[in-house]
Amino acid sequence: METxxxxxxxxxxxxxxxxxxxxxxxxxELIEAQPLGGASSQAPTQREPFALVFRGxxxxxxxxxxxxxxxxxxxxxxxxxxxIGPDDAGMRYEAVFN
Numbered sequence: 116m117e118t119x120x121x122x123x124x125x126x127x128x129x130x131x132x133x134x135x136x137x138x139x140x141x142x143x144e145l146i147e148a149q150p151l152g153g154a155s156s157q158a159p160t161q162r163e164p165f166a167l168v169f170r171g172x173x174x175x176x177x178x179x180x181x182x183x184x185x186x187x188x189x190x191x192x193x194x195x196x197x198x199i200g201p202d203d204a205g206m207r208y209e210a211v212f213n
Contacts, residue, residue: 120162120189121163121165122148122149122150122162122212124189125148125165126148126185128144129145129148130144131187132186133184134184135185136182136183136184137183138156138175141152141171142171143169143184144170145169146167147167147172149166149168151164151165157204161202165193166209166212167210167211168209168213169196169207170205170206170207171205172200172205178198179195179198181195182194182196190194192197195210195211196209196210197210
């Protein structure tokens with residue numbers, strides 16, 4: 116059984132790069148890992164909701180969908196990414212876990 120991905124899994128990895136397995140030369144930098152607000156009504160066995168924001172190059176802009184991301188510490192995981200717009204350094208993508 117896989118270890119569930121939690122905010123704690125990613126919090127120490129802010130500032131590190133995740134390689135997109137289907138695009139050899141493209142990597143995303145994790146720039147934010149934040150809990151999602153609201154009162155917790157989660158059962159003790161459920162993870163708390165959280166969101167990640169990644170930054171990638173301006174081109175190519177990835178379409179919304181699932182990407183296989185590889186990281187030297189976390190390993191390889193399929194993560195659903197949504198483009199949320201550019202900033203001065205590239206295109207930003209969000210992944211929400213609930």
